[in-house]
Amino acid sequence: xxxxxxxxxxxxxxxxxxxxxxxxxxxxxxxxxxxxxxxxxxxxxxxxxxxxxxxxxxxxxxxxxxxxxxxxxxxxxxxxxxxxxxxxxxxxxxxxxxxxxxxxxxxxxxxxxxxxxxxxxxxxxxxxxxxxxxxxxxxxxxxxxxxxxxxxxxxxxxxxxxxxxxxxxxxxxxxxxxxxxxxxxxxxxxxxxxxxxxxxxxxxxxxxxxxxxxxxxxxxxxxxxxxxxxxxxxxxxxx
Numbered sequence: 358x359x360x361x362x363x364x365x366x367x368x369x370x371x372x373x374x375x376x377x378x379x380x381x382x383x384x385x386x387x388x389x390x391x392x393x394x395x396x397x398x399x400x401x402x403x404x405x406x407x408x409x410x411x412x413x414x415x416x417x418x419x420x421x422x423x424x425x426x427x428x429x430x431x432x433x434x435x436x437x438x439x440x441x442x443x444x445x446x447x448x449x450x451x452x453x454x455x456x457x458x459x460x461x462x463x464x465x466x467x468x469x470x471x472x473x474x475x476x477x478x479x480x481x482x483x484x485x486x487x488x489x490x491x492x493x494x495x496x497x498x499x500x501x502x503x504x505x506x507x508x509x510x511x512x513x514x515x516x517x518x519x520x521x522x523x524x525x526x527x528x529x530x531x532x533x534x535x536x537x538x539x540x541x542x543x544x545x546x547x548x549x550x551x552x553x554x555x556x557x558x559x560x561x562x563x564x565x566x567x568x569x570x571x572x573x574x575x576x577x578x579x580x581x582x583x584x585x586x587x588x589x590x591x592x593x594x595x596x
Contacts (some may be wrong), residue, residue, distance in 0.1 A: 363507070369486045369543035372435050377417065377439035381447070383482055384419040388573040392587060393420065395570030395580060396510050399591040403506075404570050408476035411500060413465045413493075414483030418444030418457065423478060425456040431590060432475075433459045462472065466492040470500045477506040485512050485544040494560040501594040510571070510587045512547035518572050519547065519586045550588060560594040 383389050406428030412421040415433030417440055424431045435441050462469060465480070466489055478497050484490050497507055512519060520558040522538045529536035536542075548556075554564045569585030570576075578584050 367436070372540070372543055373416070373435075373437040374439040376438060377443050378511065380440065380443065381419060382390050384417075384453060385444050388571075389533070391576065391579065392510075392571045393423070394584075395576075395587075396508065396570055396589040399508060399566050399568060399589055400506075405477070410443050410474045410477040410479060411470070411473070412467075413468070413478055413497065415444060415459065416440045418447060418459055419513070420479055420481055421457060421459070425453075429477070430456050430457075431458070432470075432583075433457070434462045434465065435459075436462060436464055437461045458476050466496060467498050468496045472499055473502040473505075474500045475505060477508065480507065480509045482512075484509065485546045490546055491556065491560070494551045494556065497548075498561045498594055503522065503594055503596055505594050507557075507592040507594070508590075509592070510589045511553065511590045513569060513571070513582070513586055514545060514547040514552075514571075515547050516572070517584055517587045520573075522586070548588065550582075551588060553588065557590070561594055561596055564590055564592050566591045 360584065365527065392396050408429050410429045412424065412431055412433040415421050415435050418433050421431045421433040421444070422539050434445060441459050441461045464487070466487060470512050478501055480497065484493060487493050492575050501507065523541060526536050526541040549587040550567050557564055568585065568589045569580050569582050570589060571587030572579045574584060
């Protein structure tokens with residue numbers, strides 16, 4: 358089992374500690390707002406009022422608050438102590454505070470919650486950083502109730518833009534200690550919808566819908582499979 362000391366030794370966690378003060382500002386940018394919209398659009402008109410959701414890898418809690426504004430009771434967890442501190446310190450200018458709880462945990466590969474605890478799990482741009490994606494999906498399945506929803510975003514292997522980012526990161530890493538697209542030093546896992554569909558199925562989850570997004574380009578381009586840097590997936594625990 359991962360400990361907090363081991364968490365501090367993980368470079369991807371230290372990286373997210375470092376960028377925590379910028380994270381909320383990034384989420385207010387046009388690009389981040391567009392990627393959030395593309396992801397949440399998959400929920401359609403679903404009535405989430407009164408549901409209990411887990412935000413697995415919540416960062417500073419921006420998306421947790423969006424879920425809470427839909428009437429959910431949200432528990433946000435993250436391995437970054439600085440992200441959790443920022444989430445807790447944010448002024449209560451949105452959903453009622455009693456709908457939100459934030460907690461630092463060592464890893465989402467070991468979720469400290471009972472079986473079937475949640476009606477939904479949100480996992481936005483997190484699985485790319487974990488060492489064992491399958492273990493995380495197994496844990497998400499475990500804490501979801503039957504029929505519960507998983508809303509997840511993950512890097513798009515087929516994105517020509519992401520491929521370009523990788524090349525720029527590799528080239529700039531040779532000449533600078535602060536290369537372009539620094540997150541790519543830690544963002545290792547990317548996939549395709551068919552591969553992800555199979556991985557979800559192996560863990561008792563059925564893919565319901567998929568979309569693309571995440572780039573700074575206009576939506577007409579951003580939401581194309583060859584462009585959007587993220588795959589957004591809505592899945593369901595069926596058993």
